[in-house]
Amino acid sequence: MSAVGAGAEAIVLRLLYQLIVILVATRVVVAIVRRLGQTDVSGEILAGLLLGPSCLGALAPDAMARLFHPSTAMIFVGLSQMGLVLLMFQIGLEFEFRATLSASKRSIAIISIAGMAAPFVLGFLTAPWFWSQLGVASPPPLTGFRLFFAVAMSITAIPILGRIFMELDLSHTRTAALTIGAAAVDDVTGWLLLGVVSLIVEGAFSARWIATRSAGLAVYLVLVFAVVRPWAKRAVSRHMQAHGGTLSPAAIGVILIGLFTSAAITSNLGVFAIIGGFVVGVMLHDDRAFVADWKQKVAPTVNTLLLPIFFTYTGLRTDVGLLGSAHEWLLCALVCLVAFAGKFGGAYVGARAVGEPRRSALTIGTCMNTRALMELIAINIGYDLGVLPRSMFTKLVIMAIVSTFMATPLIRWLMRAERRPVMLRGSSTEVTPCAASSS
Numbered sequence: 001m002s003a004v005g006a007g008a009e010a011i012v013l014r015l016l017y018q019l020i021v022i023l024v025a026t027r028v029v030v031a032i033v034r035r036l037g038q039t040d041v042s043g044e045i046l047a048g049l050l051l052g053p054s055c056l057g058a059l060a061p062d063a064m065a066r067l068f069h070p071s072t073a074m075i076f077v078g079l080s081q082m083g084l085v086l087l088m089f090q091i092g093l094e095f096e097f098r099a100t101l102s103a104s105k106r107s108i109a110i111i112s113i114a115g116m117a118a119p120f121v122l123g124f125l126t127a128p129w130f131w132s133q134l135g136v137a138s139p140p141p142l143t144g145f146r147l148f149f150a151v152a153m154s155i156t157a158i159p160i161l162g163r164i165f166m167e168l169d170l171s172h173t174r175t176a177a178l179t180i181g182a183a184a185v186d187d188v189t190g191w192l193l194l195g196v197v198s199l200i201v202e203g204a205f206s207a208r209w210i211a212t213r214s215a216g217l218a219v220y221l222v223l224v225f226a227v228v229r230p231w232a233k234r235a236v237s238r239h240m241q242a243h244g245g246t247l248s249p250a251a252i253g254v255i256l257i258g259l260f261t262s263a264a265i266t267s268n269l270g271v272f273a274i275i276g277g278f279v280v281g282v283m284l285h286d287d288r289a290f291v292a293d294w295k296q297k298v299a300p301t302v303n304t305l306l307l308p309i310f311f312t313y314t315g316l317r318t319d320v321g322l323l324g325s326a327h328e329w330l331l332c333a334l335v336c337l338v339a340f341a342g343k344f345g346g347a348y349v350g351a352r353a354v355g356e357p358r359r360s361a362l363t364i365g366t367c368m369n370t371r372a373l374m375e376l377i378a379i380n381i382g383y384d385l386g387v388l389p390r391s392m393f394t395k396l397v398i399m400a401i402v403s404t405f406m407a408t409p410l411i412r413w414l415m416r417a418e419r420r421p422v423m424l425r426g427s428s429t430e431v432t433p434c435a436a437s438s439s
Helices: 003-035 040-050 062-068 070-094 099-100 103-130 142-154 157-168 175-203 208-244 249-268 273-284 286-296 299-313 326-353 358-368 371-387 390-414
Strands: none
Touching: 003 040, 003 062, 003 070, 003 299, 040 157, 040 175, 040 299, 040 371, 040 390, 070 157, 070 249, 070 273, 070 286, 070 299, 103 142, 103 175, 103 326, 142 175, 142 371, 157 175, 157 371, 175 208, 175 326, 175 358, 175 371, 208 249, 208 273, 208 286, 208 358, 249 273, 249 286, 286 299, 299 371, 326 358, 326 390, 358 390, 371 390
């Protein structure tokens, strides 16, 4: 065997050990949190944290160092990002926006603006004080930290919200569609802001960059929905009819090519690859037979393999042991307070301003406060840019996890009257949209 072959086999073996541990830990933790009334995704996030220095590294540091060898780090990044693109595609497929939001565009706009502006302003104003409390020898530049902290306060987790709604059988509701619509606008704005902040941190800010990317994104969206969408819908429909209502392996391959191409385009436009996945999902969501077959053949692999890898990757960078004093835990509580007050308060006020009932506004505020996956993505970028010291990174991870664990029981309680009977799952009638349970 050649040296190259031997090296490749060693990396594969390490990766196999890692995947075995990740999948076993995920299944065990998911089984536990289910008994506590949480959804699967909450357990997946927690399992990733437990495999990092916060738990496994504290109990068995040598074992963790041997298991998660640096040679597989880039493989982890690639697999996790591919999983996020595929998940965003599935979220786009799941929500039937046309039927639910035809008369709610104004509501979505106001809720999204309020849900983005309030946490951003609150984060921007409080960031200097948090910066003064970092307690590191070489703190990051205040401007970069301040802008990034404000963006981190503004993120909403579309994929996690989508999976929570699907697991609770609530994806057909008006509240779910309103929330996902507002969260989608917030996150597109958030990613644009994140791109701007990244350029500021790197010292290359340019107003031309914003104008060019914004115009490019607008042109791309028009092209997708006005030109590509009609052709793609006809092609998918013809294929499904010709193959007895199922997707062939060749068709799945073609869809993946289109999906990854869209992700590459949006990534080059500065709004990150995951938005491209969401755009293609919305483009194809009308064909419910296609959606059902995709979820049966492809979605389980995404949910059970690729996403746990991302959560573990984040967990490896999180060390709760850094919060070793009462002062650090107080700071963590204050970070959570600022994040929750801004996001929940802004979304609640926005929902009430457009006439939503109090209970619906409470639900929307709770949903928009869910950070989890998207927050983890954003703060990983901040960590890589050097604007988030590891202690603040850990505090924001804790904030993201707490907001997610809070969301599921609160959403279940607030929307208990809207859950669809189980016997209606999989209905093919047009008046009853198809719900999905992602497990």
